[in-house]
Each structure stands twice: as structure tokens, then as C-alpha cells.
Amino acid sequence: MGETVTFRVHRYKQGDAAPHQDTFQVETEPRTTVLDALTAIRRTQDPSLTLRHSCFHASCGTCAMKVNGREVLACVTNVRELGTAEVVVEPLENAPLVSDLVVEMAPFFARYNAIDRPLVRESELVPGAQRAPGVERALRYEDCIECGICVSVCPIAGTDPDYLGPAALAAADRVREEPRGRDLPFVLSLADDPHGVWRCHAAFECTEACPSNVDPAGHIMQLRRALIGGRLRRLFAPRAEVGR
Amino acid sequence: MSERAVTPARQAPPRGRRRGVLGWLDVRGRRLGGWAFILNRVTGLGVLFYLYLHLIVLSQLAAGPSSWNALLNWFLNPIFLVLDVVLLAGLLIHGLNGIRLTLVEFGLVVSRQKALLLAFGTVGVIVLLIGALRFLSDVGAK
Ligand code: SF4
Ligand code: FES
Numbered sequence: 348m349g350e351t352v353t354f355r356v357h358r359y360k361q362g363d364a365a366p367h368q369d370t371f372q373v374e375t376e377p378r379t380t381v382l383d384a385l386t387a388i389r390r391t392q393d394p395s396l397t398l399r400h401s402c403f404h405a406s407c408g409t410c411a412m413k414v415n416g417r418e419v420l421a422c423v424t425n426v427r428e429l430g431t432a433e434v435v436v437e438p439l440e441n442a443p444l445v446s447d448l449v450v451e452m453a454p455f456f457a458r459y460n461a462i463d464r465p466l467v468r469e470s471e472l473v474p475g476a477q478r479a480p481g482v483e484r485a486l487r488y489e490d491c492i493e494c495g496i497c498v499s500v501c502p503i504a505g506t507d508p509d510y511l512g513p514a515a516l517a518a519a520d521r522v523r524e525e526p527r528g529r530d531l532p533f534v535l536s537l538a539d540d541p542h543g544v545w546r547c548h549a550a551f552e553c554t555e556a557c558p559s560n561v562d563p564a565g566h567i568m569q570l571r572r573a574l575i576g577g578r579l580r581r582l583f584a585p586r587a588e589v590g591r
Numbered sequence: 592m593s594e595r596a597v598t599p600a601r602q603a604p605p606r607g608r609r610r611g612v613l614g615w616l617d618v619r620g621r622r623l624g625g626w627a628f629i630l631n632r633v634t635g636l637g638v639l640f641y642l643y644l645h646l647i648v649l650s651q652l653a654a655g656p657s658s659w660n661a662l663l664n665w666f667l668n669p670i671f672l673v674l675d676v677v678l679l680a681g682l683l684i685h686g687l688n689g690i691r692l693t694l695v696e697f698g699l700v701v702s703r704q705k706a707l708l709l710a711f712g713t714v715g716v717i718v719l720l721i722g723a724l725r726f727l728s729d730v731g732a733k
Binding site: 565 | 608609610614615619620621622624625627628692695698699701705
């Protein structure tokens with residue numbers, strides 16, 4: 348059954364004095380997602396609405412935004428399940444604003460790519476999962492879909508523009524867990540920095556908000572533990588290997 | 592075509608979509624760990640403020656016993672006893688959460704950090720209730 352829902356959408360174009368919100372009425376079905384509604388607005392009401400999306404199924408990470416004050420993937424956020432008469436849609440925080448719902452992801456990717464974590468995991472399956480009959484080997488990608496939600500929710504990224512950020516630090520810890528030929532001492536040196544693992548103040552917002560179960564805060568703490576262990580080992584045995 | 596209206600947005604200025612220090616106090620959308628983060632900051636500043644206040648009060652000792660005793664009597668005012676409860680709450684939040692953070696930030700009990708928060712929270716509430724009863728029964732006795 349169709350149901351009309353009010354969407355209040357953040358609007359901003361380069362050169363505007365300040366952002367504002369536009370209100371749209373959208374017909375929704377029980378399975379309508381926020382991304383469906385936004386693309387419908389663009390199709391039928393305002394083609395100038397800018398948003399970013401690709402896969403429509405929580406894999407590409409491009410549709411991350413704030414819906415009713417919380418960071419989510421719009422493509423898997425059901426409008427009716429939000430349970431509000433009005434849905435407020437805003438761009439991610441802690442990133443430069445490009446237009447409407449689109450933020451600049453280049454700083455995020457610059458940090459993330461500096462870690463250079465391989466995309467395919469050594470550990471094949473999610474713990475507890477089983478291979479389908481007849482499948483001899485499965486390829487498992489890293490969990491992070493590079494959506495930027497963890498940086499948007501992070502209170503430290505909110506005050507320190509140089510903070511490496513939860514996603515990049517989680518990637519660094521994945522290199523520590525499975526180096527896969529990467530330069531581990533270099534990766535650890537990036538993380539072992541005042542704007543790296545030591546900047547985190549354990550609000551755990553990233554872990555709670557991450558749509559892909561990466562547990563960035565958990566990785567940051569494990570990375571700290573490894574770095575502290577490495578320092579202690581160096582203290583007592585100066586030639587000990589770093590970090591492991 | 593549906594109705595379309597323009598309303599002013601309460602947003603940070605463009606190119607500055609960074610939460611900032613005031614964002615630390617913005618509780619909208621925050622989860623349990625975020626609340627602990629905010630409370631830790633607020634109580635940290637509160638306890639620091641109290642420390643300086645305490646040193647100023649102690650400096651009155653130099654003014655001799657009579658002025659010191661007068662000051663102590665003044666502190667028995669019910670308002671100060673209620674403030675003592677607030678101080679105890681601040682110390683408990685900052686102290687207990689500090690222990691949790693120390694454990695978690697050294698990479699220990701990371702996966703249990705939320706349970707630890709709830710456990711310390713429960714201990715804190717119990718101690719606060721006992722303390723509040725003690726302090727406020729002094730008010731009743733007055
Ligand atoms: S760690 Fe999670 S929240 Fe952060 S970018 Fe990766 S998938 Fe998104
Ligand atoms: S569109 Fe790809 S994650 Fe939402």
C-alpha cells in the first residue's frame with residue numbers, strides 16, 4: 348500500500364551562502380529504501396538533487412549519509428522501518444561538502460590508500476561459516492566497503508583533521524594480522540603516530556555504526572596492544588622484531 | 592508533482608562539515624560508548640574545576656582557625672551537600688570509566704567493553720545512591 352512520507356533533504360551547491368533543507372513528499376511502498384526515495388525525488392521532482400550511489404545492495408559503500416541523525420547506507424535503510432512521519436537526510440560529517448548529499452571522499456581515500464591493505468583476505472571464510480557443497484575454495488574480500496561512516500561518527504575526526512581515522516587504522520591492523528607481502532614496519536609507523544592509534548579516545552561509535560562489521564575501534568585497540576608489546580620487546584631486547 | 596518547500600537548515604557552514612569540539616557535546620544519534628566519551632569529558636573538566644576550587648578553599652587555612660571554622664559551617668549548607676552528591680557522581684563517572692578505558696585502550700577486554708561499561712555503570716549508581724543517602728541524611732539531620 349502506498350504511503351506518502353515527507354523527506355527533508357539537505358541542499359547545498361557550491362557558491363551558496365549556507366545550506367538549507369528542501370521538503371519533498373514521496374510515495375513509498377513497504378520495501379522502499381531511503382535511496383529509492385531519493386532517486387525518485389531526483390527523477391520526478393528535482394533533477395538537481397545530488398547524491399552518490401552505485402550498487403543498491405550495501406557493497407560499494409557510496410550511498411553513506413545521515414538519515415534521521417544517524418549514519419547509514421541509504422540503499423539498505425527501509426523508510427517505513429524508520430517509523431518517523433518525516434525523514435531527515437543529510438550528508439556525512441567530518442568531510443568537505445561538495446553538493447547536497449555528496450561529500451569529498453578524497454582525504455578519506457588518501458589515508459586509506461596509504462595503508463595499502465590488500466583486498467583479498469588470507470582467512471577464507473567468516474568464522475562459523477561453511478563452504479557450499481562442491482565449492483573447494485572461497486575467496487573472501489576484506490569487510491570494509493570504504494563508506495566513510497566510521498569517520499563521520501568519530502568525535503576525534505571531528506576535531507583533528509589529521510587523524511588517520513578508524514577505517515585506515517582498521518586496515519593497518521588487518522595488515523598486521525595478515526601482512527600478505529606488505530611492508531609491515533612502514534604500515535605500523537603510519538599508525539604509531541600522535542594522529543594515529545594514540546589519538547583515539549575509545550568512544551566506539553565507529554564500531555557501532557560500521558555497516559560491515561569491521562569493528563574499527565576493536566582493531567585500533569589491538570593495534571595499540573601490538574605497538575605497546577613491540578615497544579616493550581624493543582626495550583628488553585633491542586633487536587626484537589617490531590609489532591608482532 | 593509534489594509540494595516542495597524550503598526551510599532553513601541547522602547545519603555547519605559548507606566546507607566545514609566537521610563536528611568540532613562542540614560536536615563532542617552533541618548527543619543526537621550517540622550510542623552508549625559515545626555517551627561515555629561525552630560524560631568523561633564533561634566530568635573531567637568538572638573535576639579539574641573542583642580541584643582548583645578546592646585549592647582556593649584550602650588556602651583559607653592560612654587565614655586562621657576562626658575563618659576556617661566559619662567556612663566549614665558554611666559548607667554544611669544543604670546546597671553544598673547536594674553539590675557534594677554532584678561531585679561524587681562526577682568522580683565516579685570519571686574514575687570508573689577511566690579504569691574501563693585504561694583496560695580497553697591497552698587492548699584488554701576490548702570485545703567486552705560495553706559489558707564493562709554497564710557493569711561499572713551499575714557499580715557507580717549503587718555507590719552514588721549510598722553516598723547520596725549519607726550526604727542528604729546530613730541535610731535531614733540539620
Ligand atoms: S570501517 Fe566500516 S564504517 Fe568505516 S569505511 Fe569501512 S565499512 Fe565503512
Ligand atoms: S549503493 Fe552501494 S552501498 Fe549503498
